[in-house]
Amino acid sequence: MRNVIPVAILVGTLAGGVAWSQTSPKPVAKRAAEKSGSEVGAAKFASNGALIRPVGHRKWVFVGSPVTPHDMNGGKAAFPEFHNVYIDIASYDEYAKTGKYREGTVLVKELVAVGGKSASSGKGYFQGEFIGLEAVVKSSKHFPEEPGHWAFFSFTAEKGQPEIQTAKAFPTASCNSCHAGAQEDYVFSEYYPVLRAAKESAEPSAK
Ligand code: HEC
Numbered sequence: 020m021r022n023v024i025p026v027a028i029l030v031g032t033l034a035g036g037v038a039w040s041q042t043s044p045k046p047v048a049k050r051a052a053e054k055s056g057s058e059v060g061a062a063k064f065a066s067n068g069a070l071i072r073p074v075g076h077r078k079w080v081f082v083g084s085p086v087t088p089h090d091m092n093g094g095k096a097a098f099p100e101f102h103n104v105y106i107d108i109a110s111y112d113e114y115a116k117t118g119k120y121r122e123g124t125v126l127v128k129e130l131v132a133v134g135g136k137s138a139s140s141g142k143g144y145f146q147g148e149f150i151g152l153e154a155v156v157k158s159s160k161h162f163p164e165e166p167g168h169w170a171f172f173s174f175t176a177e178k179g180q181p182e183i184q185t186a187k188a189f190p191t192a193s194c195n196s197c198h199a200g201a202q203e204d205y206v207f208s209e210y211y212p213v214l215r216a217a218k219e220s221a222e223p224s225a226k
Contacts (some may be wrong), residue, residue, distance in 0.1 A: 025193070041220060049161075057124040059158045059161060060122065060158075061107035061110070062156040063085065068187070070170075070185065070186050070188070074184070076107075077105070078126070079107050080107075080185075081105050082104050082105065082126075082212075082213040082214050083210055083211035083214070084102060086100060086144055087100060088100045088133050088144055089133070098129060098130060099151075100132050100133045100150075101130070101131040101146050102128045102129075102130060104127070104129075104211060105126065106214070107126075110124040114221070115217040115218075115220060118222075119204070120159075120206060121157075122168075123157065124155075127153070128152070129152050130152070131146070131149055132148050134148065135147065136148020142145070151175030152173075152174040153173045153174065155171050155198075155206070156195070162188065164191075165188075166195045167205045169204075169206075170188035171194035171195065172189070173186055189191075
């Protein structure tokens with residue numbers, strides 16, 4: 020019974036919303052974590068259903084970088100400023116094959132401030148600090164009621180605050196309603212040249 024106390028601590032920690040990866044490496048503790056949380060594709064959920072902050076997304080497929088700078092949005096962009104968007108690798112592979120977002124697709128939007136407006140290459144917008152992280156997850160199992168089975172999350176912390184480790188899905192009206200205006204399946208693929216190119220090369224019957 021040597022493991023009873025560590026497991027109890029682990030479960031308590033999960034309920035408090037801390038990522039699994041920070042917990043004990045003991046096999047028995049790992050099994051307990053897997054039992055209380057769940058996952059689909061690249062998305063991992065805590066036992067309370069909150070999405071665990073994606074890790075390693077900077078090694079995923081980078082699909083595009085829309086930019087909505089403050090100075091073109093009256094000093095207050097809704098989503099400042101660069102939006103570096105990534106898709107998990109297995110979902111990219113599936114999209115390139117079928118032209119569809121698979122169950123378990125995760126797209127991450129990492130917000131980056133404009134750091135400067137001039138370089139030796141010329142005038143422009145150059146990326147500065149990381150300032151936020153948002154994600155969308157498609158899962159019919161976890162989000163049967165959401166349009167397209169997509170749920171929306173934000174891990175963006177107030178300035179100076181520590182990183183947010185878990186996030187609950189937003190209500191449908193906050194995010195999905197605007198994403199319904201995207202050309203396909205609630206994702207603004209039309210702004211991501213890498214996904215446009217992948218879709219072009221998808222099997223013709225799948226488009
Ligand atoms: C008023 C419209 C609007 C609302 C509301 C909105 N978004 Fe978006 N979102 C966009 C547009 C347009 C893009 C693509 C262009 C860009 O990034 O500027 C986008 C892109 C994204 C992406 C990248 C993947 C994708 O689907 O294209 C994520 C992640 C995202 N939004 C999360 C959210 C979250 C979380 C919320 C709710 C808090 C939200 N969005 C609310 C318009 C919106």
